[in-house]
Structure formats: structure tokens, C-alpha cells
Amino acid sequence: MAYITSNALPADAGESFQTLNGSNVLKVCIKLPPNIHSDGIWDYIDHGVHNPLEATLPRLELQLLGVLFLTQLLHYAFKRSGVPMFVSQCLAGLILGRTVLGQNESYSRIMLSYHSQEIIDTMAGFSFGLSLFLLGIRMDVSLIFRTGKRTFYTGATSFLIPLVLGLLAVEQACRLWGLNSDEEMKLIAVTIVHSASVSSVLANLLLDLQIINSEIGRLGLSTAMVSDMLSVFVTGVIILLKAIQTQTVVSLAEIASVLVYIILVVLIFRPAMSWVVRKTPEGRPVKNLYTHAVILGALASSILSIWFSTFIFVGPLVFGLAVPDGPPLGSAVLAKLDDLVNGVVFPLFITTCTMKADLFDLAFDAHLMKGTIMVVAVITIAKFIASMVPSYFCKMPIKDTAAFGIMMCCKGIVEMGTYVFCADNGIITRHMFDLLIVIILVTRTTVTIAVKWLYDPSRIYAGYQKRNIMHSKPNSELHILACIYKPSNIPKIINFLAALGPTTHRPLALYVLHLIELCGTSVPLFISHRLQTKTVLRSPYSENVILSFKCFQEENEGITQLNTFTAISPPKFMHEDICLLALNNLTSLILLPFHGKWSVGGFLESQDTNTRALNCSVLERAPCSVGILIDRGFSGQLTLRGNSKPSSLSIAMIFFGGSDDREALTLAKRMSQNTRNMLTVLRFIDKNDKGGTDWEKMLDSEVLREIKPKEITNPRVKYKELVADGRQAASVIQSTAHKFDLIIVGRRHNLETSQTSDLSRWNKFPELGVIGNFLVSANLPCRNSILVVQQQQTV
Structure with a gap:
């Protein structure tokens, strides 16, 4: 017999309240020694005693099973309603x-x-x-x-x-x-x-x-x-x-x-x-x-x-x-x-x-x-x-x-x-x-x-003006947000930025965001290193990011404006930090590293699923244009240290048509103004195309106007028109891709033509589009790099 003071629970069968020394107590009968293990269901059937559920362990296991099963069942039924x-x-x-x-x-x-x-x-x-x-x-x-x-x-x-x-x-x-x-x-x-x-x-x-x-x-x-x-x-x-x-x-x-x-x-x-x-x-x-x-x-x-x-x-x-x-x-x-x-x-x-x-x-x-x-x-x-x-x-x-x-x-x-x-x-x-x-x-x-x-967090990303490269003023300051996921991303991003060739006539406003996975705390942090002199992080990675890009800024002093940030948050919410920073700073391009790691031979050897999900989320909500940089290693490595001059860079732009391709071509034209770059524009025309004057074709012709040979003024730019179907286009790309250090293409999201339909079987990564997938496939084990561009969508 035991007497237990109780204020919260009423008495059940076999239990009763009574007063003891002026206190309200619960009278409970307890068997000693306690029955922890059950003799089993068969013993209960044969003798009618020792109910298995009267033993402590089976009863606890049944309670745990009931709690976890019913909780998951209810959550499955109600989660679609937002409960x-x-x-x-x-x-x-x-x-x-x-x-x-x-x-x-x-x-x-x-x-x-x-x-x-x-x-x-x-x-x-x-x-x-x-x-x-x-x-x-x-x-x-x-x-x-x-x-x-x-x-x-x-x-x-x-x-x-x-x-x-x-x-x-x-x-x-x-x-x-x-x-x-x-x-x-x-x-x-x-x-x-x-x-x-x-x-x-x-x-x-x-x-x-x-x-x-x-x-x-x-x-x-x-x-x-x-x-x-x-x-x-x-x-x-x-x-x-x-x-x-x-x-x-x-x-x-x-x-x-x-x-x-x-x-x-x-x-x-x-x-x-x-x-x-x-x-x-x-x-x-x-x-x-x-x-x-x-x-x-x-x-x-x-x-x-x-x-x-x-x-x-x-x-x-x-x-x-x-x-x-x-x-x-x-x-x-x-x-x-x-x-x-x-x-x-x-x-x-x-x-x-x-x-x-x-x-x-x-x-x-x-x-x-x-x-x-x-x-x-x-x-x-x-x-x-x-x-x-x-x-x-x-x-x-x-x-x-x-x-x-x-x-x-x-x-x-x-x-x-x-x-x-x-x-x-x-x-x-x-x-x-x-x-x-x-x-x-x-x-x-x-x-x-x-x-x-x-509260809808996505509505703040819907802009009321065009924030992309194509609609920016010619030779105006280009605002780019570069995202760093890992230290290995730093030289790749800097190489690309150096290839842009910022000058006093084409200045660069660079915003660098180092993203760190939230671990060991429930409060996400967003740190502007411009607003503080001493970092609050124990990890040296952000310090390395800051120092690396400061060196880049010093080499381009007076023509590059630098702001560095660190965001510490859960991976599935990092896109909020990226998009909000791009929105607040009126950037025209968000630069994202690809989620895959490449072997020495140019083959994809590992993937980071969190990074891939993050890139896809940014593509869906970005308030400006987005570029995914896939780096297999520039064959003409850019030298960024000392006073040595960077080597020349051979760039190809593959043009099929559409808003993404026009944005990619505008970026390529800006890069062609760098005297160390050679640009080749490959325009593929469908052999079954009977011409026409629809609006998209007129926009394509306008953006190509400065590139065509009869109006070209830049000897470092080459323009080629190729009439080809899908198989012929794939063959041309496959045979010429290795000649270039960097290939720029448009994502062409949800846009398919007869030229690209034959390439759709390589669509392993939808965030890269059909052409981007073909360029990173095993059929092209090149050591060049690819930039896949998507023009601003949320306007």
C-alpha cells in the first residue's frame, strides 16, 4: 500500500483519494516485487492470470507505440491543411x-x-x-x-x-x-x-x-x-x-x-x-x-x-x-x-x-x-x-x-x-x-x-523594375552577388570576376555572401562585415573569404566596390538570405557555384544535394538574373597574384534564342570588351524554320545586331550562324567545346525547340536546362567551364 500526494490527476479504478494528516492523498495498491516482464499471452490464455498488459515493460512499449503511431497518423492527415x-x-x-x-x-x-x-x-x-x-x-x-x-x-x-x-x-x-x-x-x-x-x-x-x-x-x-x-x-x-x-x-x-x-x-x-x-x-x-x-x-x-x-x-x-x-x-x-x-x-x-x-x-x-x-x-x-x-x-x-x-x-x-x-x-x-x-x-x-x-515571404521578391544585365545601361556599374558555399568556390568565382575585366568605364559592384550551415544554435545570423571590425565567428572560413576578395579589390582598386556578408542559417532557408540581399542591393546577377565536384579528368565524381536544392530555390525566387557557374577548371588559368598579367581567355556563347539566351549574350558582349578575352558566338538556326516576324525573333535579332560581321567593330569577336537540326547541333557542340575555356549558355527554362528536343535525354539537372546538361554530360569530358544564365523572372 502506498500514499501519494496528488493534485493534478483524479483517482482510477483500484485507487482512491482520502485525507491523511490534513493533506489530499491518493491511495494506491502496489505489488512487490514489481512485475516488469510478462509471462506471455499463452500463459494468460491457459491460466487466466498475469495479464501481459499488467507488466510494466509491455505496458510502456504499448504506450510508446500508441503515442508515436497516432501522432504520425494525425500529422499525415492534417499536414496538408497547414496544421x-x-x-x-x-x-x-x-x-x-x-x-x-x-x-x-x-x-x-x-x-x-x-x-x-x-x-x-x-x-x-x-x-x-x-x-x-x-x-x-x-x-x-x-x-x-x-x-x-x-x-x-x-x-x-x-x-x-x-x-x-x-x-x-x-x-x-x-x-x-x-x-x-x-x-x-x-x-x-x-x-x-x-x-x-x-x-x-x-x-x-x-x-x-x-x-x-x-x-x-x-x-x-x-x-x-x-x-x-x-x-x-x-x-x-x-x-x-x-x-x-x-x-x-x-x-x-x-x-x-x-x-x-x-x-x-x-x-x-x-x-x-x-x-x-x-x-x-x-x-x-x-x-x-x-x-x-x-x-x-x-x-x-x-x-x-x-x-x-x-x-x-x-x-x-x-x-x-x-x-x-x-x-x-x-x-x-x-x-x-x-x-x-x-x-x-x-x-x-x-x-x-x-x-x-x-x-x-x-x-x-x-x-x-x-x-x-x-x-x-x-x-x-x-x-x-x-x-x-x-x-x-x-x-x-x-x-x-x-x-x-x-x-x-x-x-x-x-x-x-x-x-x-x-x-x-x-x-x-x-x-x-x-x-x-x-x-x-x-x-x-x-x-x-x-x-x-x-505573411507571404515570396512576395517581397516580386520587383517592379527589370533587374538584369540586358536592361541595364551600357557600360554602367554591374551589381553582382557572388555566393560562396565552400572555400574551394573562392578561386573559381574570382577567376570569373577577373574575366569580366572591370574598368573605370565598366565598374563592378561586388557583394560576396558566405553561407554557413546553422549548427549548434536556433537563431540564424546575418553579418555585414562592413559594419563591424571584428568577426564574431570562430571559423576562419569567412576570414579567408574576406581576405581573398579584398585582394581582388586591391588589384582592381577604384573600379571595384566590395561588400562582404556571412549568413548562418539552415540549408533549406539559405535562399531567403540570398534573394533578400540581392533585392536590397539592386543586383543584376546572382552568381551561384554548381553543386558537383569534378575529377581531374573532367568527370562528375560527387554531388552536394543541399547545394543543389539551394540553387533550385534561388532560381525560383530570385529578384534578378541568376548564373550557375560549373567549373571543370579553366584550361587557360587566370593568374591573380603579383603583377603578372592574366593569360587570355577563349569564350563561346551558344545562342538558340529566347530571353535566357539574350541575357547570356548580353553578359558575353560585356566580357568581350575585356582586351584579354576572345568571344565566339555560335548561333544555331533551325533548318525547318521558315522565318517569320514574331516578337521573340525580333528581340533575338536586335540583341544579335552588334555581333553580326557586317556591323562588328571588335576584332576579338567572331560570329557564326549554323543551320542545323538537333543532332547536327549536338555534333557541332561536341566537336568544338574543348576549344574554349568558358562556355556561356541560357537556361531556356520550359522552352524546347526541334533543335533541343534530341538533347533532352541528357536533362539530368533541370536547373541547367537542356544545353547546360549536355555540356556537363559524360559525352563532353572537357576541362572548360560553363555558365548557365537565367534572366530575371519575378517582374
Whole structure:
């Protein structure tokens, strides 16, 4: 027989509440020794005893199977409607918990009894502690000190104004319904929790909506970080004042133990982990000994939290904040725990939280419940308005302002976990817990749908003017955004830029963006190196990028303007950084490296799927023209060091017609003005073409007019017209491709003629178009390079 204090869960069959020493306790019968393993189904059929589900391990396995299966099934059914995984996990808990299946007495006796819930709740609590530890690693506290005034004021007002108005609403609710001081404290606890905007919850929302790299996403994360820190500070002050008011030794000892723990983490553990980072060679993984030591430290911090009677999850969160984010240590710890915690165990915590709720037992007529609804409504409205006002005065569009205000009202797993802790410890009642679970579920669903409806990140890329090379003024300054994925991209991009031959009459405005995969932190960063003198990155790669392009600028001093940037974000959202930077700087061309790596013999030996997906995303959304540079190695290598003069470059432009080919030809003509370049334009004319005067042909003739022999004024330019079908065109290209160092072609997206139809079987990479695919195929094992150009589409 066991007596267990319980404030959150009702009694089931075989269990009963009774009063013991003035406390409400739950009377539970426990078999000793506990039956962990089952004797099997056949023993149960033969003897009618030892039900397999009464054993601990089979029951736990069945619970895990039910949670994961039902969660995935619901998510598969609702994901097309834009419902996030969090909502599916909550719904699975309501179905498996007391709200739906728990109404059945047999199911409740086996799956929802105290003995049944004890182990699965322990696993869920353990997973939540590890999740907060990982959250601490991802959080960059220094971001708070780097935010601007706009972000700080928005974060402060979005927390303090709802908090103040919520406390006034608590006072008003106590007057209206005659609530006592104990009920008032319960409403104050709800006010503090609900007033904050948690950065991890907001990050999950932004990831679900795929806008974490957008301007509104960055603003929201920075604002939530400020709100996080303010809420922690206010909570600490309230606990301290309460301890001083009660003047109990235990309360003061708890506060002192937390302060001592934080000091130890800051002065001992943080420097020790920073020493590990310094000791690890650049580019090398950290030793497993150190990552295992950090994980053990997180588990030890949970034990210390329990020993000193503080909130069990304070220890892991503080310890996670002390771990240096990013590679090598933070990313190594995340790699070991992330899939297990977030993929398997963490969803278990969300589901078990909602399993405790019984929505059929909600009592809306109770005065405390009315007060809870009133307080939550006041806080939500106040937070929405307090978040909108600063953004509106900063000239943010009204739809984006509304989306931002709604986004800041989002609630999720952190609030849910806090309310579970409050319910288990009697800080709030079970009926309040049921109501708050419903509020969190409704809020998350409506916020997701509303933000998706109000905010479309792709619409900002739709320009109202033509931003391409063809429609730029002749010999005007050419704005190019060059993207660097890997250090090996640097010499290839510089070689191409040198081939452009910038001069005082044809200057170059160069924007270089180094893209780094987000790892070990949840906050994407965008760094302008022009605005800071000291880099915040540990990796030397951005420094190498900056130095390399500075050398290029110095060699072209006075004719090249350079701006360098670094973007740290998830690979599937990097295109947002590229397109937004191109939009803000009015670039005419985005230069992207190809995703493949070439062997010495000119064959494709490996591919990077993330880079390929990124290039495809840029092609779809780019606000200007895009060029994909496929570098097999210039046969005439350009020399960029010292005072030696670069060697000559032989360039071919293959022209079939269409907007992409016209853009590519315009770029080739600009390159032909470089006295070190030789340009050959190969125009292929369909032998079945009977002529005509359609608009596309007229545009083709106009762009070719300066190239034709009778009007040519540049002896370094050759023009050839070839009447050929598809097979003949392929044969000509195959026989002449090796003669050129660089071949420029148009992508010709969704444009197919009889000349190119025979080449479509080589269309392995649709982002390169038919001609581009033929040039990179195994049939042409050349050591030249190819530039595939797509003209601006979003106009």
C-alpha cells in the first residue's frame, strides 16, 4: 500500500483519494516485487492470470507505440491543411488520455492508472529536461546585447505591458468573483507564464512556416530573446521577494543554492568548455570524451536541481546556456542527442501532458475558471497590440505588422511543461490545467493559420523594375552577388570576376555572401562585415573569404566596390538570405557555384544535394538574373597574384534564342570588351524554320545586331550562324567545346525547340536546362567551364 500526494490527476479504478494528516492523498495498491516482464499471452490464455498488459515493460512499449503511431497518423492527415506537428501530438494525447479513450473504464484502469503513468511520465520528464538542455545550447544569449533599440523596446513592451495589464485583470477578477488570496496567487502564476514570448516556441513556429530566415522571423526571434530574459528576471525577483516575506530558512537556502550553481557554471564549467573548444584543432571534430562529459554534466545538473528543491529543469537549461554554441562542441552534443530527443522522446512529453487533461470535466461556471479566461484574454490582446505598435511606427507594412503581433502570441511546449509542473505542485488547479491546455492548443493552431495567411515571404521578391544585365545601361556599374558555399568556390568565382575585366568605364559592384550551415544554435545570423571590425565567428572560413576578395579589390582598386556578408542559417532557408540581399542591393546577377565536384579528368565524381536544392530555390525566387557557374577548371588559368598579367581567355556563347539566351549574350558582349578575352558566338538556326516576324525573333535579332560581321567593330569577336537540326547541333557542340575555356549558355527554362528536343535525354539537372546538361554530360569530358544564365523572372 502506498500514499501519494496528488493534485493534478483524479483517482482510477483500484485507487482512491482520502485525507491523511490534513493533506489530499491518493491511495494506491502496489505489488512487490514489481512485475516488469510478462509471462506471455499463452500463459494468460491457459491460466487466466498475469495479464501481459499488467507488466510494466509491455505496458510502456504499448504506450510508446500508441503515442508515436497516432501522432504520425494525425500529422499525415492534417499536414496538408497547414496544421503543425505540435497540434497533432496534442490531439494524440487527448485521444489516448482521459478526454476520449480514458472514458472507457477498462482502458483507464490499464493505461491511465497511477502505476501505468508513473514510468511514462518519468520518461517524458527526462526528455523535457534534455530538450531544455539542447534549447540552452541553441540559444545565443549574447544576441540580446547586439539587438538594436527597436528590437529591445519591442521585446520589453511585448512582455511588460501584458504583465502589468494581466496583474490588473487579476485584481479585477478577485473583486468581481470574490476570489481568495490562494486563488489570486494561482492567477498571478498564469499571468507570469502567459505574458512571456519564449524564443524556442517561436523558433519552432517559424520553422513550421519556413520563414525563420525572413526579416519578420529574425525580428521575432530577437524580440522573444529579450522577452525571455525579462521574464526570467521578473520571476526570480518575485521568488526572492516571496522568500524574504516568508523569512523561512528553506526558501532562502533554495535561492542561495541556485545562485551558487549559476556562479559555478559561469566561473568553472563555462571556462572549461571554452578550453575544450580552443584545444580542438580547426576543422576537426571534438573528442567523444568531452561530448560525453558535457552530457553527463547535463544529467548531473538535473539531479542537483532535485536535491536543492528547485524547478527540476532549471539546472539543464542553465548548463546548456553555458555550452559554447556552434562547432565543435555545441554541434557535437546536438548531433548525439538531437535525433533521439526531438524525434522520439520529446514528442512523448507533449502527448503525455495532454493525456492528463480531461476536456469533458471543464467547469466554465466556476469563478476561478472565469478569472483564468479573463486574465488570458487580457494578456493575449495586450501582447498583440504591444507587439504591433513599435513595428507599425517603424514603417512595417500593416499585414506584416499584424502577422508579427499574432506571432508573438504563440504558445507551445515550454508553457505546457510549465503548467504541468504547476499542476503537479498545486500551484494551479487541475481544472485550470485542463483549460490552459485547450488555450495553448487553440492558440498554436490559429497563430499558424493566421501568420501563413497574412505573411507571404515570396512576395517581397516580386520587383517592379527589370533587374538584369540586358536592361541595364551600357557600360554602367554591374551589381553582382557572388555566393560562396565552400572555400574551394573562392578561386573559381574570382577567376570569373577577373574575366569580366572591370574598368573605370565598366565598374563592378561586388557583394560576396558566405553561407554557413546553422549548427549548434536556433537563431540564424546575418553579418555585414562592413559594419563591424571584428568577426564574431570562430571559423576562419569567412576570414579567408574576406581576405581573398579584398585582394581582388586591391588589384582592381577604384573600379571595384566590395561588400562582404556571412549568413548562418539552415540549408533549406539559405535562399531567403540570398534573394533578400540581392533585392536590397539592386543586383543584376546572382552568381551561384554548381553543386558537383569534378575529377581531374573532367568527370562528375560527387554531388552536394543541399547545394543543389539551394540553387533550385534561388532560381525560383530570385529578384534578378541568376548564373550557375560549373567549373571543370579553366584550361587557360587566370593568374591573380603579383603583377603578372592574366593569360587570355577563349569564350563561346551558344545562342538558340529566347530571353535566357539574350541575357547570356548580353553578359558575353560585356566580357568581350575585356582586351584579354576572345568571344565566339555560335548561333544555331533551325533548318525547318521558315522565318517569320514574331516578337521573340525580333528581340533575338536586335540583341544579335552588334555581333553580326557586317556591323562588328571588335576584332576579338567572331560570329557564326549554323543551320542545323538537333543532332547536327549536338555534333557541332561536341566537336568544338574543348576549344574554349568558358562556355556561356541560357537556361531556356520550359522552352524546347526541334533543335533541343534530341538533347533532352541528357536533362539530368533541370536547373541547367537542356544545353547546360549536355555540356556537363559524360559525352563532353572537357576541362572548360560553363555558365548557365537565367534572366530575371519575378517582374
